[in-house]
Amino acid sequence: MPAEADATLAALSDQLILAAVLFYVIAMLGYALELAFGRASARSSAAGTPAQEAAAQEAAAVPAEAALATVGGGATTAPEKDGDATASPEPGGDAGTGARAPAGGRGPSPWVLRAGPAALVLSWIGFALNLGSLLTRGLAAGRWPWGNMYEFVVAMCLAAMGAFLLMQLRYPIRFLGASVSAAAALGLGFAVHSLHVETGPAMVALNSYWIAIHVSAAIIASGLFIVAGACGVIYLIRNDAAVHLPTREELDRVAHRAIVIGFPIWTFAVIAGALWADKAWGRYWGWDPKEVWAFITWVVYAGYLHARATAGWKGRAATAVQLVAFASLLFNLIGVNIFFEGLHSYAELPG
Amino acid sequence: MTVTETPDRTAEARPAKLGAAGWARWFWRTLTSMRTALILLFLFALASVPGSVWPQRGVSDAKVAQYYTDSPELAEWLDRLWLFDVFKAPWFAAIYLLLFISLVGCVLPRTAAHLRELRRKPPAAPRNLSRLPQRAVLDGDLTVEEAARRLRKLRFRVTTGPGWAAGEKGYLRETGNLLFHVALLGLLISVGVGSLYGYRGNVLIVEGDGFANTVAAYDRYMPGTQVNAESLEPFSFTLEDFQATYIARGEKRGQALDYSARLAVSDRPGAAERTYELKVNEPLDVNGTMTYLLDHGYAPTFKITDGSGQVAFEGSVPCLVVQPATFASECVIKIPDAQPRQLGIMVAFLPSAVPTQDGEWTSVFPGAANPAAQVYGAFAGDLGMKDGRPQSVYEIPAEILKKMTPLVMKADPLEVGQKLDLPGGAGSIEFTGVKEWIALQITHDPGRMPALLSAALATVALVFSLTIRRRRVWVRAGDGGAEAGGLTRTEGGDFGEEFARVVAALNHGPNDGAKNAR
Numbered sequence: 015m016p017a018e019a020d021a022t023l024a025a026l027s028d029q030l031i032l033a034a035v036l037f038y039v040i041a042m043l044g045y046a047l048e049l050a051f052g053r054a055s056a057r058s059s060a061a062g063t064p065a066q067e068a069a070a071q072e073a074a075a076v077p078a079e080a081a082l083a084t085v086g087g088g089a090t091t092a093p094e095k096d097g098d099a100t101a102s103p104e105p106g107g108d109a110g111t112g113a114r115a116p117a118g119g120r121g122p123s124p125w126v127l128r129a130g131p132a133a134l135v136l137s138w139i140g141f142a143l144n145l146g147s148l149l150t151r152g153l154a155a156g157r158w159p160w161g162n163m164y165e166f167v168v169a170m171c172l173a174a175m176g177a178f179l180l181m182q183l184r185y186p187i188r189f190l191g192a193s194v195s196a197a198a199a200l201g202l203g204f205a206v207h208s209l210h211v212e213t214g215p216a217m218v219a220l221n222s223y224w225i226a227i228h229v230s231a232a233i234i235a236s237g238l239f240i241v242a243g244a245c246g247v248i249y250l251i252r253n254d255a256a257v258h259l260p261t262r263e264e265l266d267r268v269a270h271r272a273i274v275i276g277f278p279i280w281t282f283a284v285i286a287g288a289l290w291a292d293k294a295w296g297r298y299w300g301w302d303p304k305e306v307w308a309f310i311t312w313v314v315y316a317g318y319l320h321a322r323a324t325a326g327w328k329g330r331a332a333t334a335v336q337l338v339a340f341a342s343l344l345f346n347l348i349g350v351n352i353f354f355e356g357l358h359s360y361a362e363l364p365g
Numbered sequence: 366m367t368v369t370e371t372p373d374r375t376a377e378a379r380p381a382k383l384g385a386a387g388w389a390r391w392f393w394r395t396l397t398s399m400r401t402a403l404i405l406l407f408l409f410a411l412a413s414v415p416g417s418v419w420p421q422r423g424v425s426d427a428k429v430a431q432y433y434t435d436s437p438e439l440a441e442w443l444d445r446l447w448l449f450d451v452f453k454a455p456w457f458a459a460i461y462l463l464l465f466i467s468l469v470g471c472v473l474p475r476t477a478a479h480l481r482e483l484r485r486k487p488p489a490a491p492r493n494l495s496r497l498p499q500r501a502v503l504d505g506d507l508t509v510e511e512a513a514r515r516l517r518k519l520r521f522r523v524t525t526g527p528g529w530a531a532g533e534k535g536y537l538r539e540t541g542n543l544l545f546h547v548a549l550l551g552l553l554i555s556v557g558v559g560s561l562y563g564y565r566g567n568v569l570i571v572e573g574d575g576f577a578n579t580v581a582a583y584d585r586y587m588p589g590t591q592v593n594a595e596s597l598e599p600f601s602f603t604l605e606d607f608q609a610t611y612i613a614r615g616e617k618r619g620q621a622l623d624y625s626a627r628l629a630v631s632d633r634p635g636a637a638e639r640t641y642e643l644k645v646n647e648p649l650d651v652n653g654t655m656t657y658l659l660d661h662g663y664a665p666t667f668k669i670t671d672g673s674g675q676v677a678f679e680g681s682v683p684c685l686v687v688q689p690a691t692f693a694s695e696c697v698i699k700i701p702d703a704q705p706r707q708l709g710i711m712v713a714f715l716p717s718a719v720p721t722q723d724g725e726w727t728s729v730f731p732g733a734a735n736p737a738a739q740v741y742g743a744f745a746g747d748l749g750m751k752d753g754r755p756q757s758v759y760e761i762p763a764e765i766l767k768k769m770t771p772l773v774m775k776a777d778p779l780e781v782g783q784k785l786d787l788p789g790g791a792g793s794i795e796f797t798g799v800k801e802w803i804a805l806q807i808t809h810d811p812g813r814m815p816a817l818l819s820a821a822l823a824t825v826a827l828v829f830s831l832t833i834r835r836r837r838v839w840v841r842a843g844d845g846g847a848e849a850g851g852l853t854r855t856e857g858g859d860f861g862e863e864f865a866r867v868v869a870a871l872n873h874g875p876n877d878g879a880k881n882a883r
């Protein structure tokens with residue numbers, strides 16, 4: 015392991031991260047535009063309005079299920095809903111629906127319809143820059159690129175964006191783009207502003223292949239939990255009149271999917287952490303503050319999964335539980351490092 | 366095994382009226398037990414929070430002690446509520462024991478139900494397949510037998526009746542769920558076994574010294590209640606050398622790069638010695654008894670002559686690190702054998718000493734580039750060690766110091782080989798060299814492997830439980846046409862895609878005209 019970091023690579027890494035923030039911010043604006051104007055119009059056009067070509071493009075970009083879900087969802091929550099619309103969820107099934115769509119007869123300008131797909135492209139570029147920044151930083155120091163809090167936060171933003179981008183390949187969740195890219199941009203901004211340290215060798219205790227296993231798993235799980243958390247927040251703040259937002263059912267389903275994938279990964283991360291602690295500190299579990307909060311996070315997410323299977327706890331209550339779990343995840347990442355001193359404070363030799 | 370499952374099972378087996386009653390009873394039981402489990406889970410999480418707010422014994426003893434010095438009354442109260450021992454507290458134990466009792470109460474009947482379910486055939490096709498969430502018209506004249514054969518090929522568990530075939534798969538979900546919960550139980554038991562039959566001890570060793578694994582050799586020994594002192598693994602070792610390397614330049618100057626302790630280990634009495642490089646992530650393992658490198662520091666050596674001209678002390682003194690960034694340390698030497706009066710000497714050890722502008726001395730680097738020992742207090746008198754009360758080797762209590770006669774206050778730093786004469790013919794102190802000490806933890810935990818296996822089983826079972834869905838497919842054939850319908854009994858994912866594949870397999874080839882009339 016080189017004692018000196020490669021300064022050029024390190025500087026490149028710092029440049030890349032700024033570029034990533036820029037792309038995330040612009041992407042966020044694109045998603046927001048689509049949220050504000052695009053969805054309602056996509057819905058109305060799917061039901062047979064003039065802007066049909068754009069809608070066809072749109073529908074091709076997402077699985078057919080998505081278009082259906084959008085139509086069905088819109089019909090049940092739109093203030094103008096009527097029995098007719100709910101009963102015939104097939105696109106174009108009823109020529110009259112178009113007139114009742116929120117956008118009325120006037121289709122939005124085509125550039126609004128392109129905002130969503132464009133934002134997606136920008137997000138992928140931002141993601142690549144974010145990844146590049148992390149890789150160059152790791153290369154500069156000749157080690158895994160998550161050895162301190164700055165790198166950890168950068169990696170979490172990458173994971174959140176990655177979870178979103180991968181999930182949207184399979185599920186129609188572009189509506190999450192605005193919140194996820196906002197969170198990623200803010201997270202990176204926070205990291206650059208408040209956490210940045212010069213790259214270099216990690217603490218001695220971190221010189222282990224376990225860092226690759228344990229921390230990577232924790233980061234991936236966190237990325238998925240961030241996506242779920244974004245759904246949860248929208249779920250709670252959305253009111254019934256907000257037709258341009260996805261329905262609660264959609265949000266709930268996406269959050270559940272993210273957590274169902276994230277939870278076993280988190281479980282694995284905690285166990286890998288215990289294995290590492292067993293190597294490094296002479297016990298696999300010692301109730302160090304970081305361990306306490308990883309445990310709390312785990313238990314509350316387990317509570318969420320239970321709540322979803324418990325009558326009377328589905329929906330809003332389960333979402334609240336999910337957000338409590340998410341809060342403890344974030345607290346563990348940031349709060350514990352600041353408020354409590356423990357073996358995990360990457361500043362001292364354990365002991 | 367979701368809440369929605371058993372209803373149709375009971376409904377199948379019983380007439381409608383009784384079925385409803387059974388349904389209600391079952392529902393009530395599930396509701397209460399799941400709700401209890403849920404509440405206990407939250408309590409479990411909530412009860413852990415104080416464990417991170419207050420310092421815990423065994424994790425940060427020094428801070429607990431600090432609490433007692435800073436606010437003794439508050440500390441008393443916190444201690445009465447077990448807030449310094451949250452994870453050993455009776456109220457904490459009450460929560461997890463209740464949780465695990467609830468878990469057993471939950472898992473046992475579910476296991477029985479699952480075993481019955483495994484032996485039961487998939488239910489008959491509903492009269493009207495078109496009410497199912499997934500349905501398709503099949504082409505050709507598929508016979509029931511052929512449909513059953515094709516479903517079996519897709520690894521469905523299949524049964525047939527007049528004009529229909531029923532298939533079901535995804536039983537592993539429930540198996541996974543049950544195994545997961547059982548594995549959690551296994552984990553709890555392993556942890557319990559570990560704490561009853563395991564032990565943990567700490568010892569500090571200076572370069573050149575040895576250690577043999579007996580209770581008496583430990584500075585601090587924490588056995589489980591069921592450990593017998595004779596059962597300690599009889600190994601021994603000598604610390605031949607300790608090396609720490611640091612970053613020499615740049616912003617991170619002084620940060621440690623690596624630690625390595627060379628041990629000559631003898632696995633059994635009389636066994637040949639082997640060399641082991643002990644490092645932070647590489648503990649020494651002797652038949653499951655693990656030795657870990659936890660900490661290190663300096664142990665300067667001194668030769669102290671007393672007022673009568675005798676060598677009263679010769680050897681190393683482990684020092685406490687005061688400044689972790691530079692390893693500036695403090696050492697205390699107590700010499701009860703000194704004549705005519707006992708001596709107590711306090712030394713600041715600076716591994717890389719430099720003078721500061723105001724005439725003081727400080728250390729600028731953790732490595733021993735320019736080691737210096739500065740006597741900043743030498744006292745003669747009664748060390749107060751005879752009353753039998755144990756004293757820390759790292760300090761002389763203030764009330765005892767007050768009664769002793771000060772000889773030296775803040776002398777000039779000594780380099781290796783230099784000597785300081787104590788005034789009034791009280792003797793002299795010579796700084797003879799620098800050694801290092803390491804702090805080790807030695808652990809034997811028989812629950813380690815079982816805990817690992819339980820945790821691994823829990824993770825794998827959890828993946829099954831969360832990713833597999835129970836799904837049913839029915840085919841009705843006859844009258845020159847055939848149709849298929851399907852549903853999932855547990856949520857997550859969309860069944861549509863898989864159903865389409867099933868339909869394709871039921872048809873002769875993929876996509877030859879199946880109308881997925883969703």
Ligand code: HEM
Nearest residue numbers: 316319323366367398399402464467468471542549830831
């Ligand atoms: C240490 C405590 C517990 C933990 C960490 C835990 C964790 C979990 C997790 C992660 C799941 C999700 C797996 C799935 O959905 O299939 C689950 C499911 C389940 N747990 Fe627990 N559990 C605990 C205790 C209990 C107890 C005490 C009960 C019974 C009262 C119980 C009953 C269930 C049931 C019925 C499910 C299945 C829910 C479904 O089918 O979706 N669990 N548990």
